[in-house]
Amino acid sequence: DAGVIQSPRHEVTEMGQEVTLRCKPISGHDYLFWYRQTMMRGLELLIYFNNNVPIDDSGMPEDRFSAKMPNASFSTLKIQPSEPRDSAVYFCASSLLTAGPTGELFFGEGSRLTVL
Amino acid sequence: AQKVTQAQTEISVVEKEDVTLDCVYETRDTTYYLFWYKQPPSGELVFLIRRNSFDEQNEISGRYSWNFQKSTSSFNFTITASQVVDSAVYFCALSVKASYDKVIFGPGTSLSVIP
Numbered sequence: 001d002a003g004v005i006q007s008p009r010h011e012v013t014e015m016g017q018e019v020t021l022r023c024k025p026i027s028g029h030d031y032l033f034w035y036r037q038t039m040m041r042g043l044e045l046l047i048y049f050n051n052n053v054p055i056d057d058s059g060m061p062e063d064r065f066s067a068k069m070p071n072a073s074f075s076t077l078k079i080q081p082s083e084p085r086d087s088a089v090y091f092c093a094s095s096l097l098t099a100g101p102t103g104e105l106f107f108g109e110g111s112r113l114t115v116l
Numbered sequence: 117a118q119k120v121t122q123a124q125t126e127i128s129v130v131e132k133e134d135v136t137l138d139c140v141y142e143t144r145d146t147t148y149y150l151f152w153y154k155q156p157p158s159g160e161l162v163f164l165i166r167r168n169s170f171d172e173q174n175e176i177s178g179r180y181s182w183n184f185q186k187s188t189s190s191f192n193f194t195i196t197a198s199q200v201v202d203s204a205v206y207f208c209a210l211s212v213k214a215s216y217d218k219v220i221f222g223p224g225t226s227l228s229v230i231p
Contacts, residue, residue: 031217043207043221056218089159097217105153105219107161 002026004108006092012114018080021111024073025094033105034067034077035091043091049075050097082115089113118143120210120222128228129198137193137225139208145169147213150184150191155205155224167191198229 005024013019025032033048047057052069060067064083069075079086089112093105119142129135141150152164165175167184175182179196195202208222 033219035221042223045218045220048217050217091161093161095217104151104163104166105161106163109158109160 006108016081021077023075023092029094031095033093038088122222126226145212151209153207
């Protein structure tokens with residue numbers, strides 16, 4: 001079975017440019033999460049969705065960040081305009097939680113973003 | 117508020133040694149879940165174990181074992197006879213019943229197993 005698929009794996013861009021990260025969750029999973037990982041702040045939860053609806057976006061750092069989930073099989077995280085401090089690895093994870101609080105998150109391989 | 121502390125930033129051991137990774141958590145909720153995840157050099161986080169707050173039984177899975185002690189708010193992870201393939205960053209995490217879909221991760225412990 002395919003796992004969580006993220007693209008691109010690596011992105012290098014210049015400050016001010018728009019960045020779009022993509023995620024395809026595991027089929028049938030009802031929760032989707034976006035995390036950001038940096039050396040300084042570790043793993044931070046940015047936003048998560050349940051059945052395509054955003055539940056909690058309190059972790060989104062600024063208005064420059066936005067996330068959408070137009071359908072059950074696709075989500076995007078957009079940064080516009082990007083800044084050097086946005087450089088990080090962005091992880092998407094999905095989970096099947098409606099049946100109970102298993103808490104097992106299935107992570108993608110991450111998208112490493114470098115903003116110059 | 118919930119918090120997970122992993123005081124050991126980096127640990128280095130020689131192959132075949134045993135190693136324990138510490139995890140201390142904070143929560144006022146009485147129902148919660150604790151987890152360990154592994155992040156190998158490839159980058160993808162992998163789920164290892166989940167415990168709920170009502171089950172303090174220690175668990176063993178092969179060379180891995182977990183010690184959950186509510187009295188000290190700790191959920192420590194021991195690797196017996198470590199191997200080079202165990203080299204990774206290990207994260208302890210917490211979710212509470214009120215928002216069990218929100219998993220909070222600790223800062224991680226980087227383990228290096230030297231051959």
